[in-house]
Amino acid sequence: MWIHLNDEDARPLYVQVKEQLIREILNGSLQPGEELPSIRRLAKEARTSVITVKRAYQDLEQEGYIFTRAGKGSYVKLQLDDERKNMKKRQFKEKTDELLVFGKQLHLSNDDMRQIMRKCLEEGER
Incomplete structure (x- = not known):
């Protein structure tokens, strides 16, 4: 998964991660039921902290884009x-x-x- 973070962007890094994932979900690149990379893996790939990705995933779950299964991972939520x-x-x-x-x-x-x-x-x- 390709997440591009821009240090010159005024938005916090977690918002950049979140918005890019939302775009991928809404345009169909990430399908319902598809597993997202682990927080650690995405943090490593995006060269950011685990806390940044964790915050993005928490917001995405709260806003209804993904769901998390304890010990299993995070997945794209099916939307009508x-x-x-x-x-x-x-x-x-x-x-x-x-x-x-x-x-x-x-x-x-x-x-x-x-x-x-x-x-x-x-x-x-x-």
């Missing part, structure tokens, strides 16, 4: 189609909120941001 769609929408909204904050920091108006978003969506449809 509606639940999966809602999770995707929630992730998209979180990223959109971040983008809007960024736009405000650049002093862009709501109209400017709407126009840019519309243009991006139109270009994506082509």
Whole structure:
């Protein structure tokens, strides 16, 4: 499993791990029932601490993306189609909120941001 951590990213490392795993779960790269790497193995592969990965796994379990069997490991949780769609929408909204904050920091108006978003969506449809 490839997890890329960026030291220049302002987000904590556990959030980076968590978000990358969520993306892999929601896009289907990690299938329901699939076992995740052990906390120690993923920490070693990602060159981070066990505590970082453990925190990411705890959050993922709390948010309903994975489940853990004591002594067995952590697995991708099966989600119903509606639940999966809602999770995707929630992730998209979180990223959109971040983008809007960024736009405000650049002093862009709501109209400017709407126009840019519309243009991006139109270009994506082509």
